[in-house]
Amino acid sequence: MKTILVAINAKYEHEGLAAWYLKAACLNNGVDITVLQYSINDSNQKIWSGIIDEEPDVACFSCYIWNRILVQNLISDLKKVRPETVVVVGGPEVCYEGAEDDFKSYGADYVIKGEGENQLPGLLLKLKDQENIETVYRPSEDLEDKGYVSPFIPEYLDRINGRISYIESSRGCPYNCSYCLSSISRGLEYFPLEEIFGGINALVDAGAKVIKFIDRSFNVNNRHSLEIWKYIKRFSKENVTFHFEINPDRLNDEQMKILYEMPNGLIQIEAGIQSTNPETLKAVSRVMDVDLALENIRKIMSWGNIHVHADLIAGLPYEDMDSFKKSFNAIYSVKAHHLQLGFLKLLQGTRIRDEAEKHHYQYRSYPPYEVLSNRYMSPKEIMMLKGIEEALDRFCNSGRLNFTLDYVQTLFPSAFDLYHDLSLWLKERKWLFMPFSAIRLYELFRDFSLEAGADPEILESLLCLDYVCSLKTTAIPEALLNPNGSKAGLVALEPGDFADREWIDSVGRNQFRRRFIGLEGYCPVINGLNIEYKRSRAVVDTKDVDPVTGRAGLTVG
Incomplete structure (x- = not known):
């Protein structure tokens, strides 16, 4: 057969x-x-x-x-x-x-x-x-239950070199979020740690680029999560990253300590906040201490050793536009490396779908069953958030504008207002939802920021710093360096312009030009909780790449 x-x-x-x-x-x-x-x-x-x-x-x-x-x-x-x-x-x-x-x-x-x-x-x-x-x-009882089944057979392992692989150390979820399919099943089963360790070894040996744990709430079992986090530290010299979906408000002191000690770039965490509205969270049966969750994410971000992905869902019950704006700004304020703005999916079999009439949900009748409108948001408002999602993903989550975004945000009442106005600006010029190159991204954001009142010289400096750091290059496009035909904002330095001639000579002048770029302009300087923009010199080392952000190292001063 x-x-x-x-x-x-x-x-x-x-x-x-x-x-x-x-x-x-x-x-x-x-x-x-x-x-x-x-x-x-x-x-x-x-x-x-x-x-x-x-x-x-x-x-x-x-x-x-x-x-x-x-x-x-x-x-x-x-x-x-x-x-x-x-x-x-x-x-x-x-x-x-x-x-x-x-x-x-x-x-x-x-x-x-x-x-x-x-x-x-x-x-x-x-x-x-x-x-x-x-x-x-329905299975008959005469088929023997052979316990844990490892999916990591040779045929699978032969396929994952350089790719994203998956592993689960538990199945099920202790929570009952009304929009999640995990709420349909009951119970939470943990697999034997020795089997999980064997699976990790096999995936690393097979050359997996990323190993994603698909456990729904990885850290709810303290001993289980600590044992796995301790185990993976041995792979810090391997070219692999581990991804975990966590409940940030359930991180205890032991877990925070081991996360703090993780080698740079070894792990990523995904923290689903979804909303900061208490009524909304109660309606979807999501139990979370939002303030503690945000505080823990801020702490992790301050360490700089872990890539953080935060989640926000649009279209939840009782979340109107004002409420959503508050949720967006609160979650954005933790400065996660990636903020995913998703839209509610009314999956078949979930309680939120059964309650669709109560909240006046209109949603797509075909996969992925995404929300179109509800009692709290009109179709136009949902579409407006779609535009914000696009702007956020292109200009923030790409990691190409870190310095510039921090500055330009100060020109707007809030982060939400920044991305709202940016999405409308792009839409008016027919660029929203359209593909464009990396250099076009910088040019578009430059033009938008100038119209918003940005200082041309500060903006020019920050855009160029972002360009060379994110693309890891020593060449700045002429159009980006001199948007107004003036060299007053940023100056590219020659090796001879640096006082530390011994360092230049030790690197070699030709090698210096290929690997480093020196710039003089307005650079971000952190002063307490504030960022100041002072004219100073900066050096970007394109070979010194941060394993967490993927950006080249920058030294100011």
Whole structure:
């Protein structure tokens, strides 16, 4: 019996775990299965050709919000040309009540709900023996539960060199957020630490670029999280980064201490705040001490050794525009390296979707089921926030304008007002949602900032410093260096302009020009809690790259 498992990832560099858990479980039960891995960026013809070439007796599909429509169409097409092929579908998009009817209408024969490791092997064995099975497969008790199944089989490890890989040390979530699919399941299971350590070793040895723990609330179990954080410190010399999704208000003194001691760039943390409105958080059953969460993130940011990703959700209950603006400004103020402004998705099976009528939700009827409007925000306001999301992602999250953004923000009442006005400015000039180059980004932000009242000389200096630090180059484009045809703002220095001639000679003048750039202009100088812009000299070392920010090192003075 030829069985294939079709897995279509959100991106090529993201190698999902589900298919490999299932294959490992099948192998453990003596069932052979072929995994076909694609991404949604692959052409439909490539995926279709791969399936047909296999001539499968059984075709299994792993279904998520990013591939649901494609998977349904593939099932429909497959049943037209190979009606004898048995189609099995599982994944988050089949967990809701009535999913079996939806997928059966496209031609699916069986639906597996919930965890598949102990279900798919049993189903395939029954199909092989030609037993009668219900459409929604439920495992029989005669299939032995073989405990933890490691997805890190050789076939998987051969694929992840230089890519993002995933690992989970626990499954489930102790919280009950109404918009999350994890709220559907009950319980929280922790996997054996020795198995997790073995998985980490295998992923590092295989050359994974990033190892992302997909635990929903990694740090809620103190001992478990500390043991893993202690273990990964041994990989500080390896070219790998570990990513964790944490609850920042649940970080205790022990956890903060070990995070403080982490080598620069070894880990990233993702902290979901979502909103600072107490009524909103209560409505979605999200339990959080927001003030403590923000305070802990600020502390971590002050250390400079950990990349911080903060999350904010637009479209939640009781969050009108004024409330959202407060949430945005509060979360932005912690200066996380990446602030993700996401939009509520009313996923099938979640409580927030069941309460849609209560809050007058209008949302897309197709994946990803994103909010269009609700009782608290009009369609125009949601679209306005979409523009802010675009401006935030391009100009802030890119990490290309760190110095300049700090300065330009002082020209606006708040950070929200800055990105609101920037998005409108881009929209008026037909640049919003349009692709543009790195140099165009700097030119656009320069023009916007000048119109907002920025000092031309300070702005020129900061833009050029940002340019050479973020692109790690010693060449500044002429248009950026002299936007008004004047050299009064910033001056590029020659090696001979520096007083420390011994240092220049030790580096070598030719090597200096390739690696370093000296500039004289208005540089940011931190004075207590404030940033002052004083005319001084700065040196950028393009080889001294911060592993946390990816920017070149800057020395002022």
